[in-house]
Amino acid sequence: MRLVLMGPPGAGKGTQAKVLCEHLGVPHISTGDLFRENIRDLTDLGRTAQGYIDAGEFVPDEVTNAMVRDRLKRPDAVNGFVLDGFPRTLTQVAALDDMLAESGVVLDLVIELEVDLEVVVSRLLLRAIAEHRPDDTEAVIRHRLALYTDQTAPLIAHYANRGLLAGIDAIGPVDEVRDRLFAAVRP
Ligand code: AMP
DSSP: EEEEOOOOOOSSHHHHHHHHHHHTTTOEEHHHHHHHHHHTOOOOHHHHHHHHHTTOOOOHHHHHHHHHHHHSSSSSGTEEEEEEEEOHHHHHHHHHHHHHHTTTTOOEEEEEEEOOOOHHHHHHHHHHHHOTTTTTOHHHHHHHHHHHIIIIIIHHHHHTTTTTTEEEEESHHHHHHHHHHHHHHOO
């Protein structure tokens, strides 16, 4: 199963993506995690990405697309994956389509985790405090949400037009959201 998990920052994508991947037996490909690994390992890619991430900006499409292209070529992703945090722009949608077309495969489903944006701001602020992420200020958080609304939310209509979208109510206990997610991916 080749799946994209969408939703604003703070919607619980990371948590739900991990559970879903275990359920489906496919790898979890999170661009945010890949960038953070590169930053931790002091790679060139990490150095390039760091400034953008700290400012709550998108890493440029060509950098992000190249990283995803490499990741999708690894053997574990051949039979399926859950993409988390990618695509985030229409340019990335086109790049993903190209990558899959080169392998002769298509996306099966795009799932949107639906949440109220104000709920998400307070969740993210609590997380910034709990995880000691002092650079996750309210201004940066609001900027990331604005980018989501401007750049990423239009992808939802795009995938809906292609008949690929399933929306999930993502407000509620983690287990309940998980059950809704499992129901959405049931063949
Ligand atoms: P995330 O963990 O998905 O919230 O991603 C953390 C940060 O990594 C984002 O705020 C962006 O700076 C960067 N990032 C992650 N995925 C992408 C993407 N698809 N395109 C551009 N930047 C991204």
